[in-house]
Amino acid sequence: MPLTKLRMLTDRMTGAERRFSLRTLVTLSSLPLFGVVAAFGLTPDTSTLDTAPETITEAIALPVLTTSRNATFARETVTQSGDTLSSALSRMNIDDLEIQRLLSTDAVHQLSANVGPGKLIQVTTAQDGQLMTIQFQRNNASDLIVRRQGDAFIAEEGDQATEMRVVMRSGRVLSSLYGATDSAGIPDKIADKMAEILSTNVDFRNDLRRGDTFSVVYTVKYRNGEPADAGKLLAAEFVNAGKSHRAVLFSDPSGREDYYTPEGESLKKGFLRSPLEFSRVTSSFSNSRKHPVFGFHRAHTGVDFGAPTGTRVKATGDATVAFAGRKGGYGNLVILRHQSGYETYYAHLSAFAPGIRPGRAIGQGDVIAYVGSTGASTGPHLHYEVRISGKPYNPMTIKLPGSAPLDVAQRARFLQQTASWSEKLAMLRGTNLAALD
Incomplete structure (x- = not known):
């Protein structure tokens, strides 16, 4: 029974009858009211009628309400x-x-x-x-x-009673990505993750088009029946300029999670292009450059990124720490050893992240140090190098390797685990999308 009807009933109750818990009243409201007949309609504007409207009063039989001792x-x-x-x-x-x-x-x-x-x-x-x-x-x-x-x-x-629920939402971009996700009721945490994992294929800063669409499947933690925290992004699709880009979450037997296309191709690049989130290139890779400190010309075997002292430096790929300490003109230096003979250098650091020492395993995106101006440096910046078998290459133009593909056993597990998320994305593709700001 609608809430307005419940209020109509309580208005007719005596004082003793009003002392019912809402729970008791709702239970009673679900029972049929025998002999009750009522009609509802729209009342016409009386100013257009030639005769006064007739008021009809109908008696309604109510059930006898009794008070529960345990209410x-x-x-x-x-x-x-x-x-x-x-x-x-x-x-x-x-x-x-x-x-x-x-x-x-x-x-x-x-x-x-x-x-x-x-x-x-x-x-x-x-x-x-x-x-x-x-x-x-x-x-x-x-x-x-x-x-x-x-x-x-x-x-x-x-x-507190908690449960995880799966939520599916879709939207359409009219002006900005975050305006659209906000209007669709998608938490910022989920919107951020969608942009992060699909950014390898979509430039969300420069390539968004009016009419681009998106769909997400994610978990929400409910606490005592109310939504409390956004959980994990399970699947996402972004259609940019008519081209679909999809991602699904996969957890391998060791519990490590990553995002792949529904066909099983990793969306994670083998290397990030830059070890800093926000930076500018202040000095490019060169075979001959006048050194700003020593004054003579020599090769500049890396790229300098300008950034304030203390800016976090992230590992550009999965690796093992080969060196962490002070080394000549590099100042404070971290060298990471990657697969297939790749090494990356991070120099002029102000400090190392806790636990950074030779032999430690590092994951892509882990913070390893902080920007500084140690060694032969004229100001705060990060000197970054990529070497293959000891030879330096331009970090900004070198073709970087992709992530290792899934093996046969992992692929079978992947298809079984992610089939449901792919199906939900397909379901969302056929829904009506909200027009969003």
Whole structure:
């Protein structure tokens, strides 16, 4: 029964009948009202009628409502700045002395410390107003629960009920990518991931077209029945200028996750082109360049990226640390050894990331150091080199290797694991897309 109908019923109740919990009333509303006949329609504008409208009153038979002895009533509030749990309960007229004594015990006080604003407090009372339970949202994972047990109260910490749900959304770009994803109700975390994994094939800064479409399949963590946190992006499709680019998430037997095309081709490049997220090239690769410190001409065997001191330096590919220390004009230097004879150099560093030492395995995108100006340097920047079997190549133009393909066993696992996500993308392709800003 619609909520407006429920309100119509409660308006006709006596005072005793109103003291029903919403749960009881909703249950009753699902039962048929025998002998009830009602008609609903649009009333015409009376100013256009020649005769006054006729008012029709019809008696409606209501079922006899009886009060349940076990009916409980729920109330809730949200904590405000400066609240304690006790003050928030007082605002709800909960001033039971036994509750106040329980809240003052060390164990409960520790659980309810640092209340902070915006926390949900729910209380239930019996029909006679007797307090039954208090549930306080401590954080995003647990609650403080106080229950009546006979004439006393007990307190306990309880985990919030959580579940993961799969969500599917689609949209159409009219002006900007993030305007479109916001309008589609897609969390920024998911939009960021879609842009990241498809950026190897789509230039989201320069190549977006009005009318481009996108679809995403992702998980959302629900806490106590309400959406709480966006989880993982399971699959994505972006149609740019009529060309489809798709990605699905695959987890190998070791638990390592990565994104592939539905056909099993890795979307991860073997190497990133740049070890810095945001930078500018201040000095290019050259066979003969006047050195800014020494003044004579010699080969510049890498590329210099201008960036402030402390900017994070990331490994451009999976590797093992071959060297981390100070080395002549390089200053602080990290050398990473990759597969197939590739090595990358990161020089003039201000500091190394924690744990960076020879022999340590590094993943692509891991932070290994921070931009500085050590060694033969005139200012903060990163000197970056790519070498193959010891010979330097231009990092900006060299054809970089791709990721290793899936083997036969992995491919079979991949197809079985990702079939569902590919099917969901296909389903979304046929849906009506919202027009988005």
